[in-house]
Amino acid sequence: MMDPITHAVAGIVIGSKAGVGLSVANGLMIASTLGAIAPDFDITTRLWGDYVYLGQHRKFSHSLPGIFIISILIGAILTPFYTALSFGQLFFWAVLGGLSHSFLDMFNSYGVSLLWPLMKKKLSFNLLLIFDPVLFILLLVFIYAGNNLIINLWTIGIFIGYLLLRILMRQRAYRLVKKNLQNEYPDSKLVILPLRFSVWDFIASLPDKKVVGTVDSIKRKVRILGCFDNIRNHLGQAVLASVLGKYFVDFTPYYHISCEASEGKYVARLMDLRYRVKDRFLHNATLVMDSDLKVEEAIFQPFNLSRKIYLNI
Known part of the structure; x- marks a missing residue:
């Protein structure tokens, strides 16, 4: 997500243009600022654990229906304190703040489900950093x-x-990666994700594997960090048909599934390819199936491999 300070400042910017300036007496600025930070109040779902939180983050609260409902609440709460302003005015400026939140979040690689529930897919432009100093300035x-x-x-x-x-x-990063991979992986489909100002992550998808790495668009350096073979179709279908598999695909559009046979069982591992910490991916999951591909154990591992959330199956 875009950092909360940037969202708050964006809300202040919107409200400060209402004509009253920077002041707590400016109810429109307070409404737009609250509207700009309120979508991230879905962090309260973390009280029910990371499985619930990560499954819900940037969905309802970041969607158009969610922004309107939140803005109604903000308008209702602020109306008694700003009697010179109507509920409609406070509601409108809260909506502007909420829209600024989802608009900014769409610029990074996490994306938002703006059209939820009509479309659950997260919209993402993959352009800006989670904290972008240029935007903040x-x-x-x-x-x-x-x-x-x-x-x-x-x-x-x-x-x-x-x-x-x-x-x-x-675009330069894309061309650099494409040129670097063209001999060994000529038909790869590339996704470029922001990592630092000039450094980008890339995911190259092929029918039989995925290649991940980084590229510096200024220094023109491409570094391959890993190459992962795709699993056979019937195993992949079994994994994706499970509760954990459906959750993971809904959670991230960029994932990889690996699978190994051990003592008559299949152990599938799912990785979210968007975020890395040193030499590992941030979010993972493990699915254990018997020889008939029936799920015996489903584990979600957010933020750390040692952090295990066991799902009821």
Whole structure:
């Protein structure tokens, strides 16, 4: 997710343009700021564990219906404190804050289910970092500018230019990886994900394997970190048909499944290829099946392989 400070500052920027300026007396700014940070209140689902939290994060609260419902609550809570403003005004500015939250979150690799429940797929532009210092500085400039039209227009122009620069950097990263892999993996389908300012993760998918690594779009260096063979179709179908498999596919669009036979059982391992910590992937899962492919044990391993959540099967 985009960091909460950036979201709060974005909400302040929106509300500060309402004409009253930076003040707690500016109810529209308070509404937009609360609207901008409220979608991440879904972190409260972590009280029921990481399985529930990661399964729900960036779904309802980040969707259009969720933003409208949250904004209704914000408007209802603030109306008694800002009697000079109508519920409709507070609701509208809370909606703007909520939309800014989901809009910014769409720019990183996690994405948001903006059209939930009509479409569960997360929308992601894969352009910005979770904390993007350039974006943060531009938001601060917006606050400093107040209602100065010239500075605001220049800042908008710089932001658009920065997005175009990120697109060009990603395209260069794509070409570098494609050129590096063309001899050994000519038909790979590439996904480029932001890691640091000039460094990107890549996932190259082929019919029989996946290749992952990093690429520096400025230094033009490509580094392959791993090559994973895909499992046979009937094993993969059994894994994806399980409760754990369905959860994992819903959780991440970029995953890999490996499987090994041991003592008459199949042990399948699922990896979320989006995020790495040193030499391992952040989120994993393990599924144990018998020789008839019936699930005996399902384990979700968020954040650390030693962190195990056993599912009821």
